Amino acid sequence: MPDSMNDEPIISSSVPAAPPDTESMSLAQPQPPAVRWIYRHAVPVRLAHWINVLCLPILIMSGLQIFNAHPALYLGERSDRDRPILLLDTVYSESGGIRGITTVFGYSFDTTGWLGASRDSTGQIHRRGFPAWATIPSYQWLAMGRRWHFFFAWLFVINGLLFGLYSFLSRHFDRDLVPLPKDLRGIGRAVRDHFLFRHPKGDEAARYNVLQKIAYTGVVFVLGPLIILTGMTMSPSLDAGFPDLLTLFGGRQSARTIHFIVCFSFVGFIGIHLFMVAVSGLWNNLRSMLVGRYRIAEVGVEPHDQETN
Amino acid sequence: MIKKRIDRRRFMIRAAQAAGLIFLAGCDKLSQSEWFPRLLGSAEGLTQRVQRMVTPRKAMAREYNEADRSVVFPTNGNVDPANPDYQALARNDFADWKLTVSGLVERPAEFSLSDLRHLPFRTQITRHDCVEGWSAIAKWKGVPLKELLDRVRPLPSARYVVFYCADPDETGQTYYESIDFEDANHPQTILAYEINGQVLPIAHGAPIRLRLERQLGYKMAKYVMRIELVESFKTIGGGNGGYWEDQGYEWYAGI
Numbered sequence: 001m002p003d004s005m006n007d008e009p010i011i012s013s014s015v016p017a018a019p020p021d022t023e024s025m026s027l028a029q030p031q032p033p034a035v036r037w038i039y040r041h042a043v044p045v046r047l048a049h050w051i052n053v054l055c056l057p058i059l060i061m062s063g064l065q066i067f068n069a070h071p072a073l074y075l076g077e078r079s080d081r082d083r084p085i086l087l088l089d090t091v092y093s094e095s096g097g098i099r100g101i102t103t104v105f106g107y108s109f110d111t112t113g114w115l116g117a118s119r120d121s122t123g124q125i126h127r128r129g130f131p132a133w134a135t136i137p138s139y140q141w142l143a144m145g146r147r148w149h150f151f152f153a154w155l156f157v158i159n160g161l162l163f164g165l166y167s168f169l170s171r172h173f174d175r176d177l178v179p180l181p182k183d184l185r186g187i188g189r190a191v192r193d194h195f196l197f198r199h200p201k202g203d204e205a206a207r208y209n210v211l212q213k214i215a216y217t218g219v220v221f222v223l224g225p226l227i228i229l230t231g232m233t234m235s236p237s238l239d240a241g242f243p244d245l246l247t248l249f250g251g252r253q254s255a256r257t258i259h260f261i262v263c264f265s266f267v268g269f270i271g272i273h274l275f276m277v278a279v280s281g282l283w284n285n286l287r288s289m290l291v292g293r294y295r296i297a298e299v300g301v302e303p304h305d306q307e308t309n
Numbered sequence: 310m311i312k313k314r315i316d317r318r319r320f321m322i323r324a325a326q327a328a329g330l331i332f333l334a335g336c337d338k339l340s341q342s343e344w345f346p347r348l349l350g351s352a353e354g355l356t357q358r359v360q361r362m363v364t365p366r367k368a369m370a371r372e373y374n375e376a377d378r379s380v381v382f383p384t385n386g387n388v389d390p391a392n393p394d395y396q397a398l399a400r401n402d403f404a405d406w407k408l409t410v411s412g413l414v415e416r417p418a419e420f421s422l423s424d425l426r427h428l429p430f431r432t433q434i435t436r437h438d439c440v441e442g443w444s445a446i447a448k449w450k451g452v453p454l455k456e457l458l459d460r461v462r463p464l465p466s467a468r469y470v471v472f473y474c475a476d477p478d479e480t481g482q483t484y485y486e487s488i489d490f491e492d493a494n495h496p497q498t499i500l501a502y503e504i505n506g507q508v509l510p511i512a513h514g515a516p517i518r519l520r521l522e523r524q525l526g527y528k529m530a531k532y533v534m535r536i537e538l539v540e541s542f543k544t545i546g547g548g549n550g551g552y553w554e555d556q557g558y559e560w561y562a563g564i
Binding site: 058061066067069070072077078079080133136137138139141142144146147148150151153154231232234235236237238239240241242243246252253256278 | 350438446522
């Protein structure tokens with residue numbers, strides 16, 4: 001099985017080196033190829049990635065449907081209605097108006113149209129935690145939201161376990177994902193490069209940079225296990241079998257709150273990930289995750305991606 | 310050049326919005342289909358098998374201290390059954406109420422509230438988890454269901470214990486629930502007649518409600534009038550084993 005990203009990138013033999021462009025011809029000097037192709041993502045990684053692409057939006061949106069059945073969060077074992085840390089409330093005025101009021105740690109905000117009260121697809125305003133466009137199904141239907149959630153939760157868990165097994169055995173984890181001390185020493189430069197939209201070239205582009213490594217290991221080793229374990233802690237059946245889960249997360253309602261926070265950490269990750277994918281060579285990134293081939297611009301050469309981007 | 314870039318950005322945002330709308334509409338369409346919810350529902354069997362496999366048969370739900378109890382234990386569903394027969398029983402403090410246990414048993418029996426109070430009892434401070442997401446803790450006292458089952462002697466063909474309740478919904482359909490013997494014989498599965506040291510009030514399911522501590526609240530039938538042991542619940546109600554199950558909720562409510 002091919003490794004997804006070797007220390008020495010494989011130069012694909014099936015793809016000819018890019019033809020010398022007219023400029024270099026006019027200089028009449030032999031130039032090294034401006035780009036080369038590597039095989040970036042192995043089949044199991046690509047498959048696991050796209051299964052996650054399917055699962056995560058469905059899990060997040062069906063999760064918000066389930067959350068809407070009781071749109072409040074608490075700490076501890078119990079949900080004392082007078083002590084929520086987050087509440088998406090709906091207030092009806094005497095004139096028949098309806099407002100969404102979000103309260104976080106005792107601070108209230110008017111969030112009409114977004115949280116607490118929002119419009120459905122016909123434009124009617126309703127009492128609703130998260131709005132229709134953020135939930136599956138779009139209208140209030142807890143039983144159906146649960147069906148979506150638990151089906152795709154199983155797919156997500158099985159996919160995650162297989163990905164973990166593959167990545168451990170193929171050494172994808174330690175070769176490509178886990179940041180090394182030398183990576184971490186370069187973190188300052190990496191942050192600066194990201195803010196300046198300076199993307200690595202040459203051998204540097206053939207592997208993940210330190211911020212990518214931190215993001216991906218964070219998702220694989222922190223967010224993934226946390227979302228599953230906090231989900232399991234909400235199960236009264238599993239709580240009986242594994243009471244340590246309750247102790248670990250500080251009670252069922254705390255586990256529910258952590259589940260919610262981790263969910264939005266996934267949302268944040270997905271947002272940043274999509275942004276970075278788009279700005280660092282959208283089609284190149286997409287191609288590498290679809291068929292594996294990734295184009296690398298050599299150091300000192302302007303990437304030709306701009307046209308195809 | 311800059312204009313081109315902005316056009317492209319706007320195009321990408323529009324495309325993403327359009328894709329989102331199509332995705333949402335598709336999910337709604339699938340939710341209303343016949344086959345897709347059934348496919349999604351296949352996960353329930355897997356959940357049940359795996360949860361039962363990893364949770365020992367006799368594993369106990371966590372029991373809490375007096376101080377952990379909720380000050381207010383919310384009521385849900387029906388809080389005052391609109392049923393004249395039930396109302397008549399309630400007026401008399403359920404002195405005329407009798408719990409019939411019948412079906413696939415050797416010796417069908419009837420128990421008055423006083424009979425139940427004279428049987429061995431169990432007291433437990435447990436957490437109630439609603440399918441909506443909230444949790445509340447209370448102290449429950451009641452007779453273990455196993456005590457009743459031992460007295461009526463289930464036949465080998467009996468697979469489920471069905472609870473018929475007094476509370477009807479707006480359409481007249483009365484509440485019912487069913488559990489299997491693995492849960493029915495669990496020590497924490499009790500027919501509770503007290504909450505927090507008080508006689509069970511009507512809002513909480515007087516005269517008795519089922520406590521099934523390892524599943525969600527909707528399994529814990531209130532206002533239980535009759536218990537029947539059956540081989541299959543396919544011919545009862547909508548055929549899914551319970552009132553909420555007939556509305557699409559899982560029969561196995563372990564999560």
